[in-house]
Amino acid sequence: MEENTLKVQQMEALEELHNYLIKLVPAVEAIIIELRGEKRSDTDELFNAIINGINWSIEVLNRTMDIVNENDEVIEKENINDTIKKFSFAIREHNELDIADILEKNILPFLVTVKSRVSVITNRTS
Template sequence: MVNNMQEESLKIKQLEALEELYHYSQKLIPAIETVSGELRGNGQEDTDEYLKSILNGINWIIEVLNRTMDLVNVGEVIIDKEKINLVIHDLGEAIKGKNDEMIAEALTKEVLPFIVDSSIRAAVLTNQILN
């Protein structure tokens, strides 16, 4: 009985974290789109700081997913951890190379779809679509 209560408590915490992920991703998605445009030649004074903030947000999303993966992927693999690692590796390589176009490309073609998929899954699990 104690075990069931602990499992239920963990599930509630995971769902709360996924609800936060959903709400945060609604801000992160347009931010990624904006910074990608800035990196493609429409740079602003704060583009580098903005990018750092977005990278912190992406890391936070990954942390939440790592802690909730058993719930996110219940029944089937929705978010593939190995694919996430490849996406982050590609983004890291672009950042290391200090190539703004490659960073923008990695953000829009690889990171953004992963964030959108994560957001959709979080919405489904936390019934955000109905709210």
């Protein structure tokens, strides 16, 4: 019974994650452009919100990884950790071009993969 409740909670969390990623992915695409030189007055605020969103998404994944990778390893935790370390270093160094590159080449594809996988699991359309 308790395992069933956990599975229901995990599925609800994945549905919320899917809904959130629908908004987060375009925000990441926008911030990449802004970090490469088209900064706006709210760029820093948007960037902080995106960081929080990425962190929340990873927290949800950590709690639902057994469902996400049930049949095969779609999301590789080691790759995520390596990317986050590089991302954190670029943030600490205030290197906006490196931040934009990591977002574009690593984090954005990761978020798109997660969104796609979660949409399959929850039977949602992307």
